[in-house]
Structures are given as C-alpha cells and as structure tokens.
Amino acid sequence: MDFQEIKLYAEACIRDRPPPCACACPLGLDVRGMIGKVSKGRYGSAFRAYREAALFPGIVSRLCPSYCGERCVRGRHDGSVDLRLIERGIVEKAGRTEPPRYAVPKKDFRVAVAGGGLSGLACACRLSSKGYALTLFEAAESIGGRVRGLMPDGAADEDFAMAFMHSGCVFRTGARVGGLAEAVEGFDALYVATGRGGDDFGLLGSWDARMLSTAAPGVYLGGGLVGCEPVWSIENGLRAASAIEEFLKTGRNDGIGPLFDRPPSSEGFYRLKYDFGPPDTADAADTADAADTADADACAREAGRCPSCNCSVCIDACPLMGHYRTDPKRIAADLGVTLLPVGGKIKHVASRMLNSCSLCGLCDALCPAGVKTCEAMYESRRLMRGSGNIPPAFHDFWIEDMRFSMSGGAYAVVGPESGAPCGVAFFPGCQLAASSPQAVEGAYSYIKGLLPDAALILSCCGVPADWAAERELLDETVGRLRADWEGLGRPSLLFACSTCMKTFARYLPEAAGKLVYEWIADNDGALAYPDAAGAPAFVYDPCSSRGDERGRAAVRRLAEKSGFALSEGAPDGSEAACCGFGGHIYPANPELAGKIAEKRLAGGAGEATCAIAYCANCRDMFLHGGGESLHILEALFPREGGRRLPSLSERRRNRSELKKRLAGEAAAAPDAGRGIRLVIPDGLVGKMDGLLLLREDAEAAVAYCEENNAKAISPEGRFVGCIRGRVVTIWVEYEMDPGSRTAVLHNIYSHRMRVK
Amino acid sequence: MKDGQGETAFICAKCGIPLEKTDTKFEYLKHEFSHPIRRCPSCGQAFIPEELATGKMLDVETMLEDK
Numbered sequence: 047m048d049f050q051e052i053k054l055y056a057e058a059c060i061r062d063r064p065p066p067c068a069c070a071c072p073l074g075l076d077v078r079g080m081i082g083k084v085s086k087g088r089y090g091s092a093f094r095a096y097r098e099a100a101l102f103p104g105i106v107s108r109l110c111p112s113y114c115g116e117r118c119v120r121g122r123h124d125g126s127v128d129l130r131l132i133e134r135g136i137v138e139k140a141g142r143t144e145p146p147r148y149a150v151p152k153k154d155f156r157v158a159v160a161g162g163g164l165s166g167l168a169c170a171c172r173l174s175s176k177g178y179a180l181t182l183f184e185a186a187e188s189i190g191g192r193v194r195g196l197m198p199d200g201a202a203d204e205d206f207a208m209a210f211m212h213s214g215c216v217f218r219t220g221a222r223v224g225g226l227a228e229a230v231e232g233f234d235a236l237y238v239a240t241g242r243g244g245d246d247f248g249l250l251g252s253w254d255a256r257m258l259s260t261a262a263p264g265v266y267l268g269g270g271l272v273g274c275e276p277v278w279s280i281e282n283g284l285r286a287a288s289a290i291e292e293f294l295k296t297g298r299n300d301g302i303g304p305l306f307d308r309p310p311s312s313e314g315f316y317r318l319k320y321d322f323g324p325p326d327t328a329d330a331a332d333t334a335d336a337a338d339t340a341d342a343d344a345c346a347r348e349a350g351r352c353p354s355c356n357c358s359v360c361i362d363a364c365p366l367m368g369h370y371r372t373d374p375k376r377i378a379a380d381l382g383v384t385l386l387p388v389g390g391k392i393k394h395v396a397s398r399m400l401n402s403c404s405l406c407g408l409c410d411a412l413c414p415a416g417v418k419t420c421e422a423m424y425e426s427r428r429l430m431r432g433s434g435n436i437p438p439a440f441h442d443f444w445i446e447d448m449r450f451s452m453s454g455g456a457y458a459v460v461g462p463e464s465g466a467p468c469g470v471a472f473f474p475g476c477q478l479a480a481s482s483p484q485a486v487e488g489a490y491s492y493i494k495g496l497l498p499d500a501a502l503i504l505s506c507c508g509v510p511a512d513w514a515a516e517r518e519l520l521d522e523t524v525g526r527l528r529a530d531w532e533g534l535g536r537p538s539l540l541f542a543c544s545t546c547m548k549t550f551a552r553y554l555p556e557a558a559g560k561l562v563y564e565w566i567a568d569n570d571g572a573l574a575y576p577d578a579a580g581a582p583a584f585v586y587d588p589c590s591s592r593g594d595e596r597g598r599a600a601v602r603r604l605a606e607k608s609g610f611a612l613s614e615g616a617p618d619g620s621e622a623a624c625c626g627f628g629g630h631i632y633p634a635n636p637e638l639a640g641k642i643a644e645k646r647l648a649g650g651a652g653e654a655t656c657a658i659a660y661c662a663n664c665r666d667m668f669l670h671g672g673g674e675s676l677h678i679l680e681a682l683f684p685r686e687g688g689r690r691l692p693s694l695s696e697r698r699r700n701r702s703e704l705k706k707r708l709a710g711e712a713a714a715a716p717d718a719g720r721g722i723r724l725v726i727p728d729g730l731v732g733k734m735d736g737l738l739l740l741r742e743d744a745e746a747a748v749a750y751c752e753e754n755n756a757k758a759i760s761p762e763g764r765f766v767g768c769i770r771g772r773v774v775t776i777w778v779e780y781e782m783d784p785g786s787r788t789a790v791l792h793n794i795y796s797h798r799m800r801v802k
Numbered sequence: 803m804k805d806g807q808g809e810t811a812f813i814c815a816k817c818g819i820p821l822e823k824t825d826t827k828f829e830y831l832k833h834e835f836s837h838p839i840r841r842c843p844s845c846g847q848a849f850i851p852e853e854l855a856t857g858k859m860l861d862v863e864t865m866l867e868d869k
Contacts, residue, residue: 394868394869395868397867397868398867398868437831437866437867439867440867634867755815755816756815756816756847757815757816757847758812758813758814758815758821758840758842758847758849759812759813759814759815760812761810761811761812765815766812766849767847768848768850775850777850777852777855793852795852795855795856796855797850797855797856797859797860797863798830798863799828799829799830799859799862799863800828800829800830801826801827801828801839801848801850802826802827802828802829802834
C-alpha cells in the first residue's frame with residue numbers, strides 16, 4: 047500500500063453505511079434510525095423522520111410494495127422484517143402530528159407543476175416549503191390522481207392536507223394545460239407530472255432519466271408519465287424539486303443532490319453474523335394478518351425483529367479500536383493526517399496508535415467487506431519508519447533482543463555430525479528458547495531419537511525487525527537464515543512458533559515447513575505421553591496460527607493424548623486473538639498491552655483450567671497474569687525447572703545456556719559490571735521487567751558511576767547516578783562495598799529524554 | 803541537611819559540595835526545553851528524582867511522541 051491507498055483503505059467499510067433495505071427504498075428512508083426510535087417508544091420522533099422521507103406517510107405506508115422486503119437480511123432466516131407494518135404502526139400512533147412551520151424567506155421564483163398526482167404534489171410540496179411560489183395545475187376536479195382509487199375514502203386527503211398545511215401552493219384544479227408555451231408562460235420552471243398516458247408536451251424524446259431534465263431548459267418530466275409506480279412517483283417529484291432548485295439557483299440543467307443517487311447496497315451486510323434466535327414463524331403469520339390493522343404492539347414486535355444491520359465486527363474484536371474508540375474510517379483519516387508527506391508542524395495523531403497494533407490480522411480476517419486495517423497499520427509503520435518519525439524507544443528493546451538472538455551468545459546452527467545434508471531441521475524460535483529452554487531440548491531430543499540427522503537452528507525469525515519496519519535488518523536476517531538453511535541441505539523446517547512459520551512463509555517461502563506439533567503427532571510411536579489424569583484445560587491458539595488448521599488440530603490431538611480434558615468452549619482458533627505480545631506494542635503503549643492481557647486472561651476457560659499454549663508469549667502472558675498455563679512441549683517433555691516465568695534477563699541467559707548445552711559453546715556476554723558484583727533484590731526484578739531493563743543495564747550503570755565517580759550521595763548515604771543508553775537514561779540508586787566490590791541496588795528508573 | 807532552596811541536600815561525590823537547582827536543557831525527538839534540576843555547581847553532576855522522571859518528564863515524552 048502506498049500513502050494514497052492507506053488513506054482510502056477503509057472506503058469499503060460498511061459501518062454506518064445504509065443497510066440493504068434503505069438502499070432498496072426509493073425514498074432512501076433511514077430505516078436504522080427509525081427502528082431505533084420505535085424500539086425506544088419514541089413514536090412521534092419516528093413519525094417525523096418517516097414523514098420527512100415519505101412526505102405522504104399515510105399513503106406510502108399503505109401503497110408501498112415494500113421494495114425493502116426482498117433485500118432484508120432476515121428474509122433468508124424466517125422472513126423479511128415487514129417495514130410497512132412498522133410504518134403503519136408509526137402513522138397510527140403519531141399520524142396527527144402537525145408538520146412544523148418554518149420561517150423560510152420567500153424566493154423570487156415562480157414554479158409550475160402540471161399534474162396533481164403523487165409526483166406533482168411531492169414536487170410542489172417540497173418546493174413550496176422552501177419558499178418558492180408554486181402553482182399546481184390539475185385537469186381533474188380534485189388532486190390526488192390515481193391514488194384516490196387505491197386508498198380508503200378521505201385517507202389520501204388527510205395526508206395532502208397535512209403536507210400542504212403551511213404551504214402557499216396555489217392549486218388550480220379543473221385546469222388542463224394546453225401546451226408547453228402556455229404551461230411555462232409566467233413561470234421560471236415547470237415539472238410535468240401528468241400521469242400515466244398524460245401529455246408530455248413532446249419532451250419525452252429528450253428526457254434524461256437521472257436528471258429528469260428535457261431539451262427545454264427548466265422543464266422536467268417524471269412520475270407516472272414515465273412509468274413510475276406510486277412510491278417512485280413521489281421520489282421523482284422530490285428529485286425534480288431538487289433539480290429545479292439547482293436550476294433556479296445556478297442555471298444548470300443537470301444538478302441533483304447526491305441524495306438521489308441510491309448508494310449500492312453492500313454484500314457485507316449478508317456476511318455478518320446475526321443473532322435472530324429460532325425462526326419465528328408465528329410472528330410472520332401475524333404480520334401478514336396485521337398489515338392493515340397495525341397497532342403499536344405489532345409495530346414494536348416487528349421492529350424487534352429488525353437487526354438494525356450495522357457492522358462493528360472489527361471494533362468488537364480489536365482491543366486497539368476499543369482503547370482508542372475508533373473504527374476503520376477514522377483510522378484511515380488519522381493515518382492520512384499522520385503520514386501526510388509534507389513538512390512542517392503536522393501532528394502525528396496516529397503515531398502511537400499505529401505502533402500499538404499487534405499486527406495480528408484479526409480485523410482483516412473478520413471484516414465482511416474485505417477492509418484491511420491491519421495491513422494499513424503495517425504499511426503505515428513502514429512509511430513512518432522511512433520518514434524517520436517512529437520514536438526509537440518504541441522498538442529498541444525488542445530489536446536489541448533480536449540482535450542478541452542473532453549473536454554468538456544465542457545463535458546456533460547444529461547440523462548432522464556426519465556433515466551430510468539433512469532432511470529436517472527444528473526451528474524452535476527465540477521466544478521459546480528464552481521462556482522454556484527445557485521444552486526446546488525435550489522436543490529436539492525426541493526428533494533426534496527418530497531422525498538422528500535432524501538439524502537445529504537456534505535463531506530469531508526476524509519478525510521483530512518486520513514489526514519495527516526495520517527493513518534492512520530484516521533482509522540481513524533473512525539472508526543469513528537462507529544461507530544457513532541452504533548450507534544444511536535445504537531441510538524441511540519444523541517450527542515451534544506459528545509466527546516464525548508465518549514470517550518464513552512471507553520472506554523465505556522456499557524454506558517454509560510446518561509446526562513441529564504436527565510432525566510429533568504424526569510420529570508419536572516412540573512418545574511416552576504424560577498422564578494429566580483428566581486435568582481440565584483448553585488450547586489457546588496464538589493469533590499467528592490463524593489458517594493453520596492442521597497445526598491447530600495436532601496440538602489438540604497431543605493435548606488429548608496427554609490426558610487433558612479439553613473444554614469444548616475453547617476459543618475458536620479461526621478467530622484467535624493476540625495475547626498482546628504481537629507487534630511489540632508494550633514500549634509504545636503499556637496500558638493497552640495490559641488491557642489486552644487482562645482481556646485474554648478473563649476469556650480463559652476458568653481459574654482451575656490450564657491454558658495449553660503453543661506460543662511462548664501466550665504462555666508467559668497467562669503465567670504473568672497469575673493464570674495456569676503450559677506450553678504443549680512442556681506438557682509432552684516435562685523437565686525439571688520448566689513451567690516458570692523467567693525475567694527478561696533470565697530469558698537472555700536461558701538462550702545462551704541452551705546454546706551451550708546443544709551446540710557446545712556460546713560466546714560469553716561482555717562483563718557489563720566490569721568486576722563489580724551487583725545484588726538485585728527480588729523486589730526490583732518485576733519493576734525492571736516493566737521498564738524493559740536488564741541486569742546488564744543496571745550493572746553497566748553502576749560500573750559507569752563508579753569508574754567515573756559520576757554520582758551524587760543521597761541524604762540516606764546511597765549513591766545515585768545514571769548512564770545514557772541508546773534510547774533511555776537509566777538511574778541507579780545503590781550502596782557500594784568497595785572492599786568486596788559488591789553493590790546492592792536500591793532503586794532503578796529511567797527516562798527517554800536526554801539531559802544536555 | 804538542607805540545601806539553600808530548602809530541599810534535602812544531595813552531595814556531589816566527586817566535588818563534595820551540595821547539588822543546586824540549575825536550569826538544564828533537555829532534548830527529546832528533536833525538541834529542546836529547559837527545566838531546573840539539581841546539579842553540582844562545579845562539575846555539573848546531575849540528579850533527577852524518580853518522581854520527575856516518571857511524572858512530568860514522562861508526560862512531556864508522551865506528548866512529543868504523539869506530536
């Protein structure tokens with residue numbers, strides 16, 4: 047997507063767009079708004095809205111053939127909502143409400159209408175209410191035309207009387223217009239609505255069906271004369287009124303408001319999930335009987351059947367949209383303003399927002415109209431990174447974590463001892479190696495047991511660089527992985543992490559493989575399954591597993607064979623939601639990351655139920671929130687020391703130690719403390735994790751203060767000093783025992799601002 | 803011990819004298835501004851208390867990141 051495409055990405059969004067029924071209505075009735083009023087019992091308000099659209103509510107509610115009915119989304123379930131019944135109910139309840147009198151200045155134009163049927167009356171009513179001097183000519187002795195024969199006695203007159211109550215329209219009944227010259231004599235514009243078979247004054251041949259205009263400037267044709275049914279005749283009258291007003295104001299013969307270009311209905315409304323309940327056949331029968339005797343109860347009941355079609359699928363599912371109270375159209379506008387490629391003082395209103403997106407793709411997967419919000423967020427990050435406008439602190443920690451995974455301290459390629467090309471390589475991913483190295487060892491040992499030549503790649507897949515839109519780093523990582531994979535003989539990869547698998551599929555598709563769980567489930571002959579003895583559990587699918595049906599099924603199979611009683615209500619993997627780790631949003635928006643974790647924890651299947659995860663970060667999220675969780679590989683290959691939540695510093699150490707155990711050696715980390723032993727009380731470890739600070743950071747800060755004597759002495763006699771890192775300044779408060787060169791940390795905090 | 807401005811004194815470890823409130827320049831995301839913080843009048847050693855780092859400074863950082 048480029049900037050223009052991002053700005054327009056939400057064009058197809060159907061939220062707040064007219065539902066199919068309103069699109070089918072000749073009068074463009076705001077059905078959703080009207081139903082909303084009825085459901086609140088506000089019949090007077092509903093009536094005013096209905097009258098504004100229909101003009102003659104009594105007539106339309108009786109004569110409309112319900113164009114909306116065949117488009118109703120409920121029609122496929124248990125019959126369309128009978129809007130006509132609802133409209134009848136509204137008219138019965140509030141039909142005597144007088145129209146308001148507006149103080150409209152008189153316009154200095156005279157308009158003639160030839161024909162007093164519905165179309166002519168509609169045009170005359172609308173224009174006279176706007177202050178134009180109207181004269182309506184009707185050949186018969188009374189107005190109304192063919193409607194009179196279709197309505198009970200007097201019913202149409204009530205509507206006309208009400209509609210023209212405050213109008214200055216002059217009615218000249220029994221007055222047939224002889225010809226065009228006579229009709230336009232003394233008038234600035236003319237609407238010819240002489241009804242079916244009526245006189246067209248020789249203009250039908252030059253008639254424009256959209257503008258209703260003719261070859262004669264200021265003369266318009268419509269209604270029954272051009273074949274309209276009653277409700278469409280009203281629409282033509284209103285359309286002609288709009289065209290005439292435009293003509294009188296501007297002299298243009300081709301102007302009608304956009305209101306009259308009916309918006310196309312979106313198929314997306316039919317793809318939404320509606321909770322209609324069981325089919326309501328009794329009501330459908332009642333509805334048919336009640337059509338002519340609508341009462342408020344029937345009206346309210348029928349209105350209750352209307353789902354008021356609107357889409358909030360992504361808003362309901364996405365924590366970011368909830369947090370920012372936004373939706374795709376607003377996001378598109380905000381991204382447009384933020385990315386606007388002009389210099390100056392443009393406010394990056396969406397900078398934090400677009401770095402708060404987990405990039406999990408849930409919104410894109412759920413959208414019934416194919417709107418790609420996640421993709422727009424991702425592309426916006428890329429553009430923003432390109433213009434250098436992403437605050438470095440938003441992604442620095444995880445980029446450094448990735449660099450560590452790719453460093454000699456953690457990166458390893460372990461090929462077959464024979465040096466021969468291997469057929470299979472295990473790619474556990476950096477996060478599982480960090481959180482639960484024992485699970486990696488267990489799985490690798492099992493694979494090696496069956497395939498002695500299986501290789502191991504301890505690495506990051508590159509997704510942190512992708513999420514940070516660090517394209518160069520991503521390319522460099524992918525290039526290195528490609529070379530090492532080719533060096534191993536292009537083996538099939540077995541991934542423990544769905545995100546790694548997805549990243550390979552995108553950037554290194556030739557090396558794409560499958561989840562290791564699928565392989566284990568298919569090769570479980572030598573597996574000694576544990577016996578969880580029916581422990582209640584549910585499988586928590588990571589967001590990146592969306593679309594990988596086989597991988598998801600394999601994890602469930604392994605969990606069941608391990609003796610877990612999987613709850614039936616386990617979340618549906620196709621709608622799997624991110625645990626909050628995706629997109630590395632925490633540094634940009636810790637509040638939202640916390641909210642997401644809370645939501646996922648609350649969505650767990652009960653306190654005593656274990657969340658079986660196959661994403662290390664999902665597992666860590668549950669454990670961090672106090673929930674019960676187990677990585678499926680921890681369940682299959684239980685080892686001592688597993689199932690705990692390591693600190694950020696331990697997560698790095700775990701990767702180094704894993705490399706030592708499986709690859710023989712790992713590059714030693716530089717001594718950040720330069721000979722000073724730093725004691726960090728347990729109470730500070732959580733705080734440091736929250737601040738994304740590592741033990742090495744604290745050690746480096748103390749070492750810097752000591753070596754440079756760059757410190758102050760607090761009233762308590764402790765030392766306080768700081769070190770400027772890449773993107774943050776880290777302050778340490780500590781006590782120092784110079785004899786043993788041991789420091790005890792008392793406090794640590796940081797800020798992003800630089801002191802000059 | 804109190805410093806001249808009534809705040810509890812921090813002593814510079816290098817110079818052995820109390821830090822004093824000094825107008826100091828800060829920089830973040832290409833924006834510069836100044837605010838008084840305690841510094842050593844001799845060597846410039848600074849001290850920023852946690853309340854300032856996680857309060858006002860964080861507010862300004864957040865504001866600039868959204869700008």
